[in-house]
Structure formats: C-alpha cells, structure tokens
Amino acid sequence: MTAADWTTVRLTAELAAWTTVVLLLLGTPLAWWLARTRSGIKPLVTSLVAMPLVLPPSVLGFYLLLLMGPQGPVGQLTQSFGLGRLPFTFAGLVVGSVLYSLPFVVQPLQQAFEAIPERALEAAATLRAGPWDRFFSVALPLARPGFLTATVLGFAHTVGEFGVVLMIGGNIPGATRVLSVAVYEHVEATEFDSAHRLAAGMVGFAFVVLLALYALNRRPRPAGGVTT
Amino acid sequence: MRPRLPLALALCIALLVSAQPVRADTVLVAVAANFVGPFRQIAEAFTVATGHVVQASPGPTGKFYAQIATGGAPFEVLLAADSATPRRLLAEGHAVPGTAFTYAVGQLVLWSATPGVVDDQGAVLADPGRIQRLAIANPKVAPYGAAALEVLKSRGVADRWASRLVTGDSVAQAHQFVFTGNAELGFVALSQVAVPGRPAAGSWWAVPQSLYGEIRQDAVLLRAGAQRPAARALLQFLQSPSARQVIARHGYALPAP
Numbered sequence: 001m002t003a004a005d006w007t008t009v010r011l012t013a014e015l016a017a018w019t020t021v022v023l024l025l026l027g028t029p030l031a032w033w034l035a036r037t038r039s040g041i042k043p044l045v046t047s048l049v050a051m052p053l054v055l056p057p058s059v060l061g062f063y064l065l066l067l068m069g070p071q072g073p074v075g076q077l078t079q080s081f082g083l084g085r086l087p088f089t090f091a092g093l094v095v096g097s098v099l100y101s102l103p104f105v106v107q108p109l110q111q112a113f114e115a116i117p118e119r120a121l122e123a124a125a126t127l128r129a130g131p132w133d134r135f136f137s138v139a140l141p142l143a144r145p146g147f148l149t150a151t152v153l154g155f156a157h158t159v160g161e162f163g164v165v166l167m168i169g170g171n172i173p174g175a176t177r178v179l180s181v182a183v184y185e186h187v188e189a190t191e192f193d194s195a196h197r198l199a200a201g202m203v204g205f206a207f208v209v210l211l212a213l214y215a216l217n218r219r220p221r222p223a224g225g226v227t228t
Numbered sequence: 229m230r231p232r233l234p235l236a237l238a239l240c241i242a243l244l245v246s247a248q249p250v251r252a253d254t255v256l257v258a259v260a261a262n263f264v265g266p267f268r269q270i271a272e273a274f275t276v277a278t279g280h281v282v283q284a285s286p287g288p289t290g291k292f293y294a295q296i297a298t299g300g301a302p303f304e305v306l307l308a309a310d311s312a313t314p315r316r317l318l319a320e321g322h323a324v325p326g327t328a329f330t331y332a333v334g335q336l337v338l339w340s341a342t343p344g345v346v347d348d349q350g351a352v353l354a355d356p357g358r359i360q361r362l363a364i365a366n367p368k369v370a371p372y373g374a375a376a377l378e379v380l381k382s383r384g385v386a387d388r389w390a391s392r393l394v395t396g397d398s399v400a401q402a403h404q405f406v407f408t409g410n411a412e413l414g415f416v417a418l419s420q421v422a423v424p425g426r427p428a429a430g431s432w433w434a435v436p437q438s439l440y441g442e443i444r445q446d447a448v449l450l451r452a453g454a455q456r457p458a459a460r461a462l463l464q465f466l467q468s469p470s471a472r473q474v475i476a477r478h479g480y481a482l483p484a485p
Binding site: 065066068069070071084085087088166167170171172184185187188189190192 | 288290291293294297298360361363366368369393394395396397401404405408409410411
C-alpha cells in the first residue's frame with residue numbers, strides 16, 4: 001500500500017463515519033416518527049426515504065450536481081451563507097452520501113422501533129416516565145439490534161458508494177477520491193496490481209463487517225440490563 | 229460453345245447480391261466519449277448506405293482497454309480517444325494488424341459557460357483570481373486531460389492551478405462540470421462546444437497545437453470483428469469523404485487521407 005492508498009482509505013473511512021453519524025442523528029427521529037405515526041402522509045415519507053434504493057446513483061449524482069451548482073437552489077443557499085459550493089468538496093460528498101445511504105439507516109431503525117411492544121411503553125408511562133424518558137430508557141435499549149444494523153449498513157454502504165461520488169466528487173486526492181473511485185481509476189489506467197490491492201481489501205472488509213453484524217445480531221437479546 | 233444458362237444465373241445472383249446487402253448485420257462499436265456526437269451521424273449514414281446497424285457504446289478509452297484485454301468484451305471496432313490504446317491492443321493480439329488508422333485529431337479548448345471569462349489568448353490562465361475550479365479530464369487515463377496538463381505546464385502555470393483542479397473521469401465529465409457551472413473553467417474538446425447547430429454558450433479559447441502533443445484518435449478492428457464484413461465496412465466508411473466531412477464539421481482536424 002502506498003501513501004496515496006492510505007490517504008484514500010482514511011478519507012473513505014472519514015466519509016463513511018461522518019455520514020453514519022449524521023444519518024443516525026437525522027434517521028432516529030425520522031424512524032421513530034415513521035414507526036409510531038398514524039398520519040396520512042406516512043406512505044409518502046416512506047416512499048421518499050426508500051427512493052435511493054431504486055434510483056440509479058447516476059440520477060442522484062446528476063441532480064445533486066445541478067442542485068448544488070451555482071444556479072441550483074442548494075448552491076445559491078450555500079453561497080449566500082458564504083459556504084461556497086458543495087460539489088468537489090468533502091462536505092458535498094457527505095451530503096450526497098447521507099441521501100444515498102438514508103434507507104439503509106432509517107429502515108432498520110424503523111423496523112426495530114415497530115417491534116417494540118406498545119405495552120412496554122405504556123408500562124413505562126404508568127410509572128410516570130415522560131415521553132423522552134420512555135424513548136431513552138425503554139425504546140433505545142430495546143432497539144439496540146436495529147441501531148447496530150443501521151450503523152453497520154450505513155457505514156458499509158457509504159464505503160461501497162461509487163456513482164454519486166464519481167458525479168459530484170471530481171476525484172481530488174485527500175478531499176473526494178474515495179476507494180471505489182480509486183479502484184475505477186486504477187482499472188481504467190490498467191494498473192491492475194494497484195486495483196487488486198484496494199479491491200481485494202474492500203472485498204475482505206465487506207465480508208468481515210457483514211459477518212460480524214449477522215453474528216452479533218444472531219445472539220439472543222439480553223433479557224435485562226444493557227451489555228456492552 | 230459456352231452454356232448460356234449458368235452465365236445468366238450467375239449474373240442474376242451477382243445483381244441480387246450487389247443490389248442489397250448479403251445480410252443486414254449489427255456492428256458493436258466502442259466509441260470514445262468525445263466522438264459520440266459525430267459518430268451518431270456517421271452511423272446513421274452507414275446504415276442508410278449498407279443496411280448494417282451500428283450499436284455504439286460510448287465510454288472512456290482506458291475502460292474499453294480493460295474490458296477488451298481482460299474481459300473479452302464483444303466489441304468489434306474501437307474508436308479510441310488516443311493512438312496508444314489501439315497500438316497496445318495490436319501488440320497484445322487483441323486487434324487485427326494493419327487495420328489501425330487515425331480517424332480524427334482532437335482539438336483542445338479552454339471553455340467557460342460564462343461569456344467573457346475566457347479571452348482569445350488564454351490569458352485567463354495566468355491568474356486564477358476568483359476562479360475556484362478548473363475542470364480537466366483525468367490526465368492519467370484521458371488524452372484530453374494529459375493535453376490540458378501539458379498546456380498548463382507550457383504556460384508555466386501548473387502550480388498556480390494545482391489546488392483548483394477537478395478531474396472528470398473522461399472529457400465528457402469535464403464538460404459536464406463546466407456546463408453545470410460547478411467549475412468556472414475547463415479544458416474540453418472543441419467537438420463538445422462547437423456542435424453544429426447547437427454551439428455552446430459562454431467563451432472559449434482554441435488552444436494552439438504548439439502547446440500540447442497532438443491528440444490522434446485511432447480506430448482499429450478488434451479480434452471479435454476480424455471475420456465480420458460489416459465491421460470492416462464501417463471502418464472503410466469512416467474514411468469516406470462524407471464521414472470526413474462530418475468529422476471536420478464537429479471540430480476535429482483530419483489526418484491526411
């Protein structure tokens with residue numbers, strides 16, 4: 001592995017970590033709402049969340065490029081705040097990745113929240129636990145496997161992202177050149193040895209991460225207190 | 229005395245054969261991303277003239293090399309964005325010897341989607357000023373990108389722009405970055421901005437040939453097309469006066485016939 005390779009690996013990990021953190025912060029309330037609501041717009045929101053699953057990354061990338069560009073609404077907004085423009089920046093990739101990986105975080109969380117029996121929350125309510133207390137001391141611990149799945153899938157899916165990054169990234173070392181783009185460039189330049197080095201590493205990473213996830217989630221849920 | 233009947237029969241067959249193609253065939257062509265526009269017109273004319281159908285896959289030449297050399301891609305003809313790739317395919321036995329020729333010579337332009345940004349001397353390169361992004365094709369894999377770097381170096385301004393460069397996967401993507409305004413400037417192919425009937429908005433500078441090595445775009449018959457008359461016919465058609473006219477109109481220089 002060369003120094004440039006390590007830069008790429010580090011950048012990819014940072015992108016995936018930032019994306020996962022943002023997604024957990026945004027996705028948790030969204031998933032909670034989706035799991036509990038009886039609102040008529042639930043199907044609408046559910047569909048919007050699932051869109052990145054079915055849309056090709058090139059579609060997402062194309063629209064992001066236009067939206068975040070100088071004429072696009074998002075681009076004009078960021079410029080008016082003095083933030084400059086998002087394409088070709090790390091922050092821009094985080095925005096793109098959050099959209100792209102959204103369903104991979106929201107859906108497991110939503111399923112976990114839906115699986116919490118209503119009685120558990122009612123019992124907590126009769127013990128005079130407020131809504132926040134109920135959420136943090138009952139819902140969160142019970143939804144732990146869902147959080148594990150959401151975190152791992154959000155991170156891993158962002159590592160595996162390619163099309164969106166290719167469209168809005170500009171392949172800048174240390175800022176937007178992530179692993180998938182580096183592999184693509186090595187293959188195009190017929191540097192197959194370098195491509196193998198990175199590609200084999202990613203295959204190994206994907207397998208280990210998924211194996212760990214499924215092995216951990218297979219364990220029966222602890223009956224009582226939270227284990228770490 | 230010669231028998232008359234066989235002669236008449238042979239004549240009839242010959243007439244039938246020459247009047248319509250033996251069999252309408254499909255040619256699979258891998259075509260450099262920058263040449264898609266003119267090639268579409270040429271392919272249409274080819275279909276009208278011969279009845280053969282062309283299936284064109286546009287893409288970066290480096291990717292085509294990888295697909296042809298390692299993946300056994302079914303392409304019968306390659307219209308590359310360079311001359312190195314066809315040469316390499318020939319050397320490695322993936323292409324048919326004696327079939328390579330230069331079909332077009334690429335012209336590099338410095339382009340901005342905003343009028344007045346680029347002057348006709350390229351003086352804008354001397355001082356980046358408020359320009360944040362200069363888009364080029366990836367110099368590692370795309371000849372237009374390598375040529376762009378050469379221009380920056382021959383002007384002695386490569387360092388000034390190094391931190392402002394964004395690279396597209398191909399010259400098509402570099403064009404896309406400038407077109408959407410995400411990069412204020414970009415080195416693209418003249419063929420992308422001088423589209424007949426649809427000239428690009430903005431301002432551009434046709435970079436003099438003296439500032440970069442000639443971008444010779446070569447075509448070659450691939451192994452998969454060795455036994456395919458339609459593929460050979462297409463390569464021949466590409467060198468015809470009508471095809472050359474289309475190529476020149478799209479902003480390419482032509483090699484001597």
